[in-house]
Amino acid sequence: MSNQIVKGNSAVIIGAMYAGCDCFFGYPITPASEILHEASKYFPMAGRNFVQAESEEASINMVYGGAATGHRVMTASSGPGISLMQEGFTYLAGAELPAVIVDIMRAGPGLGNIGPEQIVKGGGHGNYKNIVLAPNSVQEMCDLTIQAFKLAHKYKNPVVVLADGTLGQMAEPLKFPKKAIKPEIDNSWAVRGNKQTMQNLVTSIFLDFNKLEEFNYKIIEKYKKIAKNEVIVDKYMLDDADIVLISYGISSRIARSAVDKARQKGLKVGLLRPITLSPFPEKEVKKLADKGVIFLSVEMSEGQLLEDIQRIAERKENTYLINRLGGNLIELNDIMNKIYEISGIEIKESNLKHDENNNIKYY
C-alpha cells in the first residue's frame, strides 16, 4: 500500500532515503535513538552509508566530512547531544556546507528529560543561522526531512528538523514520497578526491579581519534571501480570528484542537503555525498584529516563542503565554481555560484525572 501506519521517527528515515541521503552518522540518545536504529537497518539495504559514531562531536564532524564531498548527509540527536554538536553546527555554517540535523528535543537544562524546549537558531559561536523546520505530524516528519535536504543544498547551510519525542513515537498514516531523488553533486565546491574537484577547498578560517567581515556580510545576505523566500506557515481559521494561537510542533496539534473546541463555543479563535521557525514568519505575525488580534503563544518553553511574537508585534499588550515545562505536554483544557479567561468568559474546564496519560516516559 502507498499509505502505511508509520512512527514519526521512522518517517524521518523514509524521507531521508527518498531524498537521496547517502550517509547517516549518529550516536544513541533517547528519544532520537529510533532514527539511528532505522538508519542502521535501512541505509545498508540500499548500499548507503551508516556509521555509529563514538560521540555526538564525532557524528557532527563525520557529517561535516560527508557534507564536504557534496553528498547528502545527516545525523539525529537530542538535547545534550545537540549541545555537543554546536561546534559542528558553526563549522558547517562557517564552511557553508549543506547538512541535515534532526533534533528530537529534550527539555533541559542538563540531562533534563524528553520534551520540546529548544529552538536551534544558532547555538554555536559566530553570526550564523540554521534553517529550522518544525513538523507536527508523521507525514511532515517525512516531507520536511526531504525539504530540509533541498534547502540545505540550495543554500549550502545546515538545516535542523526540530521535532519531539511525542511526534517521534506516535504513528499516523504516511503517504510515501512520489519521487526518489538521485542527487546531483555540485563539483564547483565539493571536495571528492577526484580530478574535477582537486582545486576545491573547504574551510572557515579567515586570517584577515576584513575578509572575515566580508564573509559575514555574505552569509547575512544569504540569510536575508532565505528569510524572503523560504518561510512556510500553516494558517488555520485565521481570517476572522480575534484570538490567534501561535504554536509549533506537538503543541500546535493540541492548539488546533483548542481552536476547534473554541469555535464550537462560538469564539473566533485561529491558529498560526510556523513550520519554519528560522526564518520566522515575521510578515504574517506583523500583519495579524496590525489587525489588533490577541496573541496566545502555546509553547513548551518559558516564553521563547512569546518573545519573538512580542518583538515582531512591537507590543506586549494582548500577548499571552500558555506553557508547560519539563517536557510536560500542555493540556487541551489548559489552553481552553486561558482562552476563556482572555475572552472574559466564566467557564472552567477540568483537567484530565491522570496527568501521566499524556507523556511518554523515558529514563
Place this chain on the structure above:
Amino acid sequence: MNEKSFNLSKDNDDLDLKIFKHPDSIYDSFKRKGDANQKSTHYCAGCGHGILHKLIGEVMDDLKIQDRCVMISPVGCAVFAYYYFNCGNVQTAHGRAPAVATGISRAEDNSIVMSYQGDGDLASIGLNETLQAANRGEKIVVFFVNNTVYGMTGGQMAPTTLIGEKTVTCQNGRDPHYAGYPIHMCELINQLEAPAYIERVSLATPNKIKLAKRAIKNALTIQKEGKGYCFIEILAPCPTNIKKNALETENFLEKQMEKEFPLGNFRNRYSQLETIKRPDSDFSREKLDEIFNVDRSDTTNYTYDDNLKTLKIKITGFGGQGVLSAGLIIAQAACSEGKHVSWYPSYGPEQRGGSSNCSIVISGSTIGTPIIDETDILIALNKHSLEKFADDVKKGGIIIYDSSIEGFEAPEGVRAIAVPSVKIAKEYGNSRTSNTALIGVLMELEPILSPQSYENAIKDMFASKPKVIDMNIDVLNAAAKWIKR
C-alpha cells in the same frame, strides 16, 4: 616492530635519488597564502612541517594518486596545509580530523584521505576520534606530527611533552605527579586489531628522513589499494617553541625524543589485507519501494467526512500483553480505509511488565491532538489499568475488559462489557491472542471500520509471522460472534 618490514615495491631504489624540483602535488607558488611571499611557507625556520609536506607530496607523485587525495588540515600550525597541497583540501575543527576523514572516506569510497594532525590535536582534544577511527579501520592515513608542544598557540605542554621539558604551561619542567607522562600513540594504537600499518619515524637527520619517506610510501600504497587504516607518527623539530638552535634541536630529537618514543615499524599487514570495497548507493525508487513494501497501485487517499464522528479509543494493560500492537492493528485498519487516524503510545521504563497504554483517534478530518481527553471506548487488559482509566470514559462510552477481572463497577452512564477474551483466545488460538479477542468485540460494537479492514490489518501486522495470521483472524471473528449472541 615484531612484524617483519618488507619492500612494498621493487623500485625502492628511488629513495636514494636526489630530487631537486617541487613535487607536482605541492603547489609551485602558494597563492592561497595571500601575501607577497608566495614561494616560502608560513612555517618557522627549522620547522618539520615543510619537510613532511614535501615527503608526502613526493610520494603522492610517485604513486600517481594526486587527484584522488584529500588533505585534511587540522587546528594547529598545519591549519594552512591547504596553502601547499595541490589536491582536494578540507580544514576542520580541533581534534575532529579523523571523524571528518571518516565522513569523506565513507561518502567517496575512491578518495584517499589524509588526516594531518599535531600532538595537541590528535593526542589530547581528539584522542577519542583518533582511537575510534583507528579501531573502525577507516580507510585513511593519519600523519601525526609529534614535536612535544602545542605549536601555534604558543608552545604549551602537549600530551607528548617529555618529563622535565619546560614549556609555558609547565615552567619548571613537566612533573609527572602533576601532569602525567608522555603519551605513546603508536603503542596505544597498536593495541587495536583493525589498523593495517603503524610506524614511528623521525625527521632528525637526512637518513631518518629517507626512512620516513619509505613509511609514508608504504602507508599511501595501502591507501591507494584501499586496504585500511594507517598511522604514522613523525617526531618533528619545533625549534621556535623548544627554544633551541638547529644543532640543539637535532640533539633533542635524537637524544631525548627518540629515547622516549622509540622509532620503528609496529605493524605492517599490507600483504595479508584485501581491498575494502564499499557498495554503491542505490537511489532508485524501485529499490526503496521494495525495502519499504510500498504498493504504488494502491491509491487509497484520505477521505474527508464531516459526518463521521471522531472516535477515541484507549487500550491499556501491562507491557507484553499486546496493548500497543492491538492499537496498531486498529490504526492500520483505519489507515487502509483512508480515515484520519493517530496512534500514540505511553509506557513505563520497564521493557515488560510495566504499565502500557495507547490512544487511537479515528476521524473524518484532520486530527488535532493525538492525546485523548475523553475516551469513547476503553479496552482494558488488566484490573489496575481498568480502574485507573475508567473515570476518563465519557457518558455513553463503552468499556471492554476481560471477564477474569472481578469486582469492577462501571461509572454511571458507561456500558461495561466483560469479555471471556482469554477463554476465546485459548479456544481459537492461544492465550497470547486475547488482545485480538477484545478487538473482535470492538469491531462488532463499533462499526466505524469494516471487518475486512481488521483482517487485512492483521495480515499486515503479522506479515513476518504468517503462522499466526489465521489464528488471530479466527479469534477476532469468534469474539465478534460472541458479542453478537
